[in-house]
Amino acid sequence: MVTVEPHRFSATTADVPEGFSPRTFLDALPSAAIVVDPDDLIVAANRRAAELLGYNPSTSVGRRIDGAMRGCLERAARMTAAGEEPNFELFFNGGCYVVQVFDVVVINRALRCIVATDVSKRKAEELQIRESEARLEEATRIAQLGTFKLIWDSGELQWSPHMYILHGVSTESYEPTAADYFNNVVHPDDVEIARRVLRDARSGKALSGVEYRIKRRDGTTRWIRMDGRVLFDADGVSYGSFGVCQDVTESKNREQELNDLLRRNATLYEALEASPIGVAVLTPEPDLPSFFYVNAEFQRLTLHNSFSLRGKSLEALRANDDASGGWQNALAAIESSNSGSFELVCLRRDGSTFLGQLEIAPVRDSPARAAIAFVVNLRDITVDRQRAETLLQSQKMEALGQLSGGVAHEINNLLQPVIALSELGAAVVDVDPDKVRRYFEVIGGSGRKARDVVRQVLTFARRDSVQVASHPLAALMSEALDLVTNALPPNIELKRDIPIGEARALVNPTQVSQIILNLVKNAADAMDGRGVVTVTLVPAMLDEAGAASLDITPGRWLKLTVADHGCGMDRATRAKIFEPFFTTKPVGKGTGLGLSVVYSIVTGWGGTVRFDSEVDKGTSAMVYIPADFADSESL
Ligand code: ADP
Numbered sequence: 001m002v003t004v005e006p007h008r009f010s011a012t013t014a015d016v017p018e019g020f021s022p023r024t025f026l027d028a029l030p031s032a033a034i035v036v037d038p039d040d041l042i043v044a045a046n047r048r049a050a051e052l053l054g055y056n057p058s059t060s061v062g063r064r065i066d067g068a069m070r071g072c073l074e075r076a077a078r079m080t081a082a083g084e085e086p087n088f089e090l091f092f093n094g095g096c097y098v099v100q101v102f103d104v105v106v107i108n109r110a111l112r113c114i115v116a117t118d119v120s121k122r123k124a125e126e127l128q129i130r131e132s133e134a135r136l137e138e139a140t141r142i143a144q145l146g147t148f149k150l151i152w153d154s155g156e157l158q159w160s161p162h163m164y165i166l167h168g169v170s171t172e173s174y175e176p177t178a179a180d181y182f183n184n185v186v187h188p189d190d191v192e193i194a195r196r197v198l199r200d201a202r203s204g205k206a207l208s209g210v211e212y213r214i215k216r217r218d219g220t221t222r223w224i225r226m227d228g229r230v231l232f233d234a235d236g237v238s239y240g241s242f243g244v245c246q247d248v249t250e251s252k253n254r255e256q257e258l259n260d261l262l263r264r265n266a267t268l269y270e271a272l273e274a275s276p277i278g279v280a281v282l283t284p285e286p287d288l289p290s291f292f293y294v295n296a297e298f299q300r301l302t303l304h305n306s307f308s309l310r311g312k313s314l315e316a317l318r319a320n321d322d323a324s325g326g327w328q329n330a331l332a333a334i335e336s337s338n339s340g341s342f343e344l345v346c347l348r349r350d351g352s353t354f355l356g357q358l359e360i361a362p363v364r365d366s367p368a369r370a371a372i373a374f375v376v377n378l379r380d381i382t383v384d385r386q387r388a389e390t391l392l393q394s395q396k397m398e399a400l401g402q403l404s405g406g407v408a409h410e411i412n413n414l415l416q417p418v419i420a421l422s423e424l425g426a427a428v429v430d431v432d433p434d435k436v437r438r439y440f441e442v443i444g445g446s447g448r449k450a451r452d453v454v455r456q457v458l459t460f461a462r463r464d465s466v467q468v469a470s471h472p473l474a475a476l477m478s479e480a481l482d483l484v485t486n487a488l489p490p491n492i493e494l495k496r497d498i499p500i501g502e503a504r505a506l507v508n509p510t511q512v513s514q515i516i517l518n519l520v521k522n523a524a525d526a527m528d529g530r531g532v533v534t535v536t537l538v539p540a541m542l543d544e545a546g547a548a549s550l551d552i553t554p555g556r557w558l559k560l561t562v563a564d565h566g567c568g569m570d571r572a573t574r575a576k577i578f579e580p581f582f583t584t585k586p587v588g589k590g591t592g593l594g595l596s597v598v599y600s601i602v603t604g605w606g607g608t609v610r611f612d613s614e615v616d617k618g619t620s621a622m623v624y625i626p627a628d629f630a631d632s633e634s635l
């Protein structure tokens with residue numbers, strides 16, 4: 001066995017400088033080095049070999065190499081045999097090493113040297129980079145971000161896997177290029193944007209929050225948001241762009257919807273503000289619904305502004321001198337979430353008052369639920385009311401004029417025979433008593449007729465003073481019909497159908513018989529004294545719409561119908577039947593007052609009269625009589 005003596009070590013090729021010792025040379029190496037002879041006995045090991053691999057020169061020289069280091073020699077031999085460089089990575093004792101094995105001839109001896117360089121630190125860094133790359137990849141996948149790299153001059157475009165998904169193409173069938181992207185992928189309307197962005201990028205601007213549309217192969221359009229930066233080479237020269245893309249179609253659509261909604265709301269608001277009617281919205285507060293919004297007209301009418309009313313209840317508009325109880329009803333309507341229309345004396349902010357028409361409607365998000373708000377419409381009807389009163393007054397005067405003219409004419413006609421026959425009678429009273437008796441009959445007839453006219457006229461005059469009270473209507477009707485029957489021609493049959501039990505109505509009994517008398521007599525006249533007159537009385541419940549069509553209030557009514565199969569009326573006749581003294585009957589038969597009396601009585605009760613009529617078929621007169629609301633059991 002030959003031992004190497006370090007101080008006599010000499011290289012085969014170069015002169016060894018003075019004082020050089022192979023030991024110091026080996027110890028100065030940054031890598032671990034172990035030298036073995038052909039028998040695998042260790043001939044040298046340096047300081048790093050001791051530190052890193054545990055081969056202490058003093059204990060290991062002369063020992064046969066074993067363990068991992070022996071494995072390295074064997075692996076190197078296999079690699080050399082396979083024609084490869086005997087370089088490889090070795091994980092040993094918690095570290096990572098690059099191992100090189102090479103032959104060295106020292107003093108004619110063929111030795112082998114194992115050099116192991118510690119690369120643990122570099123390896124750890126590499127692993128860290130790979131891990132952070134993997135994390136980035138994972139993050140972009142989770143965030144559904146695609147990344148791309150574009151080389152400007154060549155137009156080469158590299159996509160991350162998610163970019164393909166964003167663009168609706170597969171990695172196998174699509175090869176992205178800048179040219180194809182601009183020509184076929186970007187939406188034609190947005191190509192200009194995309195090109196400008198690229199120009200900006202080439203001039204060094206960062207791409208931040210660029211939004212453009214793409215057209216996918218399946219025809220759908222998507223919104224893409226892109227952020228990016230410029231890439232520089234080692235010499236600091238820019239050569240391309242790197243960027244991140246995201247599909248923002250959903251949020252873009254939501255943004256669009258939101259904009260539409262805002263625009264619609266703005267339009268609605270403007271419309272409300274421009275409304276010629278006062279509009280207020282009240283929202284239910286813990287106790288009383290209070291003002292939430294008032295439009296410009298509402299402010300003009302009340303002299304309030306949106307702040308002076310905010311948080312206050314409707315009561316803020318209540319005038320002190322309101323004695324009618326209307327306000328109580330209006331506030332009760334709100335409290336019970338009902339709608340209603342009220343004429344109320346309203347208080348302005350300056351203390352003055354006006355007559356307002358207040359319409360209240362609850363707003364519900366579902367029919368069965370409590371109101372979430374109230375809409376209140378307000379109109380100043382002071383002037384309307386004055387005008388209506390003036391009109392009513394002038395209509396009254398007109399009617400009175402018509403009436404007095406008609407009465408005068410009628411009475412005058414009736415007085416003619418009275419005067420003429422009394423004169424004639426006086427002349428022949430001694431010679432022809434029979435004639436005088438006949439004259440007296442005519443005079444009496446005219447007198448009674450005149451009394452009828454006067455009675456009917458009195459109905460108008462008494463209109464305001466007649467008392468109405470609650471009466472069982474069926475009983476009143478039956479009495480009146482019994483009376484009428486006696487006055488009817490023998491061939492007129494009267495049929496009654498009155499299934500209303502004890503139901504009560506707010507009427508005046510004399511007026512009830514006046515109505516029955518006039519309607520039944522007209523029916524009998526229309527049938528030339530021969531036929532059936534049907535009188536029915538039924539309860540009628542009127543809803544909002546039904547009541548509006550009749551111009552009366554919704555609720556409970558009793559409906560009287562008098563029907564005949566007589567001559568009927570044409571349109572022109574029907575239009576005039578309520579006019580006093582309008583008659584189509586021969587002189588002496590009709591006064592033309594019957595229906596005007598009926599109309600005046602029924603409207604006086606708050607009810608109304610309607611006619612259905614067809615020429616030669618017949619006529620139905622329908623009278624809506626107010627039921628007594630207090631009488632709840634009978635209906
Ligand atoms: P009069 O009965 O004295 O003519 P009314 O006021 O009672 O006066 O009626 C006015 C007119 O209305 C009648 O002349 C007639 O032309 C018409 N009229 C009223 N009731 C009927 C009816 N049931 N059928 C046909 N026409 C009628």
Ligand code: MG
Nearest residue numbers: 518522594595
């Ligand atoms: Mg009549």
